[in-house]
Amino acid sequence: MGATRGHLPLIPAQDGWRVGVLFSESGTTVVTETEHLRGTELAIAEINAAGGVLGRPIVPTVYDPGARNADYLAFARRMLAEDDLDIIFGCSMSASRKTVLPIVERHNGLLFYPSMYEGFEYCENVFYCGATVNQTCLPLADYLIRNYGGRVYFVGCDYIFPRESNRIMQELIEARGGEVVGETYVPLDAGEDAVSALIPKIRTAAPDVVFSTLVGTTAQAFYRLYDAAGFDRTRHPVASLTMAETEIATIGRAACTGHILAATYMQTVDNAENARFVAAFKARFGADATTSIWSEAAYMQVHLFARALARVGSADPRRIALDPLGDEFDTPEGRVRVDVDTRHLWLTPRIGIATGEGLFDIVWESRVAVRPDPYLAATRIEESALDAWI
Numbered sequence: 048m049g050a051t052r053g054h055l056p057l058i059p060a061q062d063g064w065r066v067g068v069l070f071s072e073s074g075t076t077v078v079t080e081t082e083h084l085r086g087t088e089l090a091i092a093e094i095n096a097a098g099g100v101l102g103r104p105i106v107p108t109v110y111d112p113g114a115r116n117a118d119y120l121a122f123a124r125r126m127l128a129e130d131d132l133d134i135i136f137g138c139s140m141s142a143s144r145k146t147v148l149p150i151v152e153r154h155n156g157l158l159f160y161p162s163m164y165e166g167f168e169y170c171e172n173v174f175y176c177g178a179t180v181n182q183t184c185l186p187l188a189d190y191l192i193r194n195y196g197g198r199v200y201f202v203g204c205d206y207i208f209p210r211e212s213n214r215i216m217q218e219l220i221e222a223r224g225g226e227v228v229g230e231t232y233v234p235l236d237a238g239e240d241a242v243s244a245l246i247p248k249i250r251t252a253a254p255d256v257v258f259s260t261l262v263g264t265t266a267q268a269f270y271r272l273y274d275a276a277g278f279d280r281t282r283h284p285v286a287s288l289t290m291a292e293t294e295i296a297t298i299g300r301a302a303c304t305g306h307i308l309a310a311t312y313m314q315t316v317d318n319a320e321n322a323r324f325v326a327a328f329k330a331r332f333g334a335d336a337t338t339s340i341w342s343e344a345a346y347m348q349v350h351l352f353a354r355a356l357a358r359v360g361s362a363d364p365r366r367i368a369l370d371p372l373g374d375e376f377d378t379p380e381g382r383v384r385v386d387v388d389t390r391h392l393w394l395t396p397r398i399g400i401a402t403g404e405g406l407f408d409i410v411w412e413s414r415v416a417v418r419p420d421p422y423l424a425a426t427r428i429e430e431s432a433l434d435a436w437i
Contacts, residue, residue: 063106067126069137074114075263086345127154161344165211166421181420187309188219196255197225209260280305291339312380321379391419
């Protein structure tokens with residue numbers, strides 16, 4: 048099977064390197080996962096236009112799980128057991144990753160996972176290509192207390208990423224002398240009534256900052272309601288690890304100015320690789336399209352795979368799982384390196400404030416790439432950066 052979607056050409060599967068692509072084009076997380084899909088599509092198209100890998104194109108088989116965990120599992124099983132695929136680029140939320148891991152391990156496949164996540168995981172069948180909590184939460188905790196104050200209200204969707212990220216962030220805030228003045232969770236698919244109930248709780252608690260691990264349509268509703276409630280975002284912003292450029296465009300730029308993002312990529316990163324990436328992305332998806340951490344990480348991990356494939360000369364997942372360890376190369380977010388010990392990436396942490404153009408003014412940036420620390424052994428960003436390699 049060589050099914051494709053979007054702008055990718057249909058190529059006979061037997062003529063290329065076959066891979067699976069498992070991102071949602073519908074459901075709660077449609078905006079962010081469509082970005083994953085676009086980044087994946089652009090990378091594959093670029094590689095194929097340049098002659099493929101060792102003269103053979105990458106041929107994707109694409110399924111839409113609709114943000115339903117049961118469908119992630121079903122499609123992952125189909126890819127590995129029926130479609131005879133070994134490599135999958137997919138999953139966005141931790142819940143979907145956790146759902147497919149057992150089937151990936153059982154079939155000895157290899158999952159490239161592009162999202163920032165809560166950490167505390169290691170699997171030899173996964174490359175974790177998004178940021179770990181030390182690359183996002185550590186600098187964010189310092190920045191919030193230094194610039195806004197230590198009273199923080201936590202809101203999140205009720206699943207593993209928000210719960211764990213909020214637990215970690217709470218420890219970091221309290222270790223720095225701050226306090227958590229409230230913590231509320233809503234279902235992932237919460238309606239507007241459930242989300243609107245957060246606003247009076249926040250107003251009563253009067254925090255300096257709201258730390259949000261809401262995602263998808265629930266997060267979009269919350270940002271609109273926060274704007275409508277009239278909070279002064281220059282003094283009391285919402286800080287997040289996930290609310291990037293494309294979702295700002297969906298919410299409305301005017302409703303998001305002043306809010307904070309801690310991430311390793313923003314469209315405004317200033318380097319030659321990113322300028323080329325942004326131009327290629329807009330050429331393919333339209334002049335109004337914005338890149339984001341969602342599209343960039345998905346784009347970067349396909350190139351990571353292609354580099355390994357060119358060296359190995361085989362799509363054997365056991366060999367591809369080992370080859371990239373220690374590999375380093377330039378990407379739109381800067382130079383990255385695959386950590387030999389953790390299978391995560393050395394990345395450059397950044398903090399941005401949303402502007403009226405729907406982009407981010409980068410107000411803080413690590414001077415070095417930071418070692419991934421998925422088990423959060425270090426409690427200060429300086430400790431993670433001590434082993435800097437660039």
